[in-house]
Amino acid sequence: MLNDLLNQAQDSSPEKRHKLVEHVTDLFVTGANSYQTEEISLFNAVLERMLPSMEAEQKQTVSERLAPIDTTSHAVAYELASDEIEIARPMLTTSKALKSDDILRLAKTMGQGHLLAISKRDHLEAKVTDVLLERGESPVKQSVAANSGAELSDWGGRLLVKLAERDDKIRDAMIERADVSEDDYEKLISQMPAQQQTKIRKMREDNEELVRTLFHEASKVVASTKLERKKTRIDAKVALKDIREGRGTLGQALTQMALSNNLFDICFLLAELAGLDQKYITNVMVRYDATGVAVLCKALGVDKNGYVALCRARAANNKQPATTVQNWINDYQELTDKDARRLLSFMKVRLSTLEEQAA
Incomplete structure (x- = not known):
């Protein structure tokens, strides 16, 4: 043949x-x-x-x-x-x-259009992003900063924080990353216009208590809370693969799982896609407020229908009234995508710092 x-x-x-x-x-x-x-x-x-x-x-x-x-x-x-x-x-x-070496070789030898395409890969090693940042023009640097799957070396991180002083796109992208230090996070905020600085610092202050509660109580909550994996037509690992490959949305998966009150697998999905330990997701899932869940869902692009279904499942699990669900939905509609991504980034940076301090 x-x-x-x-x-x-x-x-x-x-x-x-x-x-x-x-x-x-x-x-x-x-x-x-x-x-x-x-x-x-x-x-x-x-x-x-x-x-x-x-x-x-x-x-x-x-x-x-x-x-x-x-x-x-x-x-x-x-x-x-x-x-x-x-x-x-x-x-x-x-x-x-x-292969990794192919990507590195192409990054070293090809033109700006090729560098920009490489910068959008789901995962990039730091040795590749260093080359992209060294050879790439502004669109390439902006794309690297916005790619959460692009690893940054110490040099690369410092360069982007420096470039953020005069490039708003890089600054806005860097402040949504979870791999910046708290010192760099503060530098990025200080580069913003005064009104934006005030807003984001207020957001951080309001969420600091939630972050500390998550860190100190997550393990206890998981131990005392039994979220059952219930039967559903959708397999969580298959759903995760489909979402990552663009064959389905997180909102659709949450809706199907929520209809079966399957909060266990919902926690798994949110943890994997947000890059957080599942114990933290379980903690926010069983809380009586919706702040943490709203931030996660909005930052991950969950549509209103998916969030409504999740709210109803959470309320049923916590035995909360329908009026509470409506309040959660109203608050969700007021939360912007950008603010949610910034809050999620802050949560991850702070949790990482607290984990390092406790180690």
């Missing part, structure tokens, strides 16, 4: 080769999760052989379709990632077929 396909690729007219590429790509993408190793190798071998003869438009289509496929061959992924930016962007942004 391999020889037949390769012969077709070599002997056919450009139009037939184009259709063959479409056919092979369709087969590969459709069955990527079910093919055996031999079949995957076959498709990759054909695509590797045909890449040099593809036109730019078809390369772009192939790149877009293969970028989410983890079993795409390294050779195909790297060649497409090294091409012109419209072709390279999907691979640079999402492909897991590219």
Whole structure:
């Protein structure tokens, strides 16, 4: 079969080769999760052989379709990632077929469009972000600052805090990160206009008591509170994978789990997506106020329907009246996305500091 396909690729007219590429790509993408190793190798071998003869438009289509496929061959992924930016962007942004060293090499050698695409990857090692910050122009630096999955070295963090003095986008992005020190957090606030400084410092003060309560009481609350994992049509780990890969939303998952009063798995989802220990999420979930839950949900982009369903499940678990639920919903609508992200960042920074102090 391999020889037949390769012969077709070599002997056919450009139009037939184009259709063959479409056919092979369709087969590969459709069955990527079910093919055996031999079949995957076959498709990759054909695509590797045909890449040099593809036109730019078809390369772009192939790149877009293969970028989410983890079993795409390294050779195909790297060649497409090294091409012109419209072709390279999907691979640079999402492909897991590219190795860490590939990303570093491309960051060191490619142009600004490629650097910007790399800066949007879900995870970047500090050695890569250092190169991006060193070589990249303002849009690249801003993108690194806004990417919570981009690790920052000490040098990279200091550089971005310094750049934030004259770049509002970097400053606003850095103040939503959880990997800045409290000293740097204070520097970032001090760079804001006076009115914004006053607002965010007030937000921090109002939430300091919640953070300290979470830290000191979380383990006790978890030990004394029994949230049961109840039967539901949705599997929490599958839901998490779907959310991360863009096949579902957190709000949809919360709605389905809340209908079954499955607060246990909701805590798991929120903890994983917020990057917090589940004991802290359990603590805010069983509290009689909704401040912590509202901040988490708004910062993670939960829509009103998802939050309403969660509020009803929380109220049922805590035996609270419907009027309380409505108050929670009203407060949620007044909370802005930006303020929620800043509050979540503050919570994570402070909890990290308290954990270090207690160690």
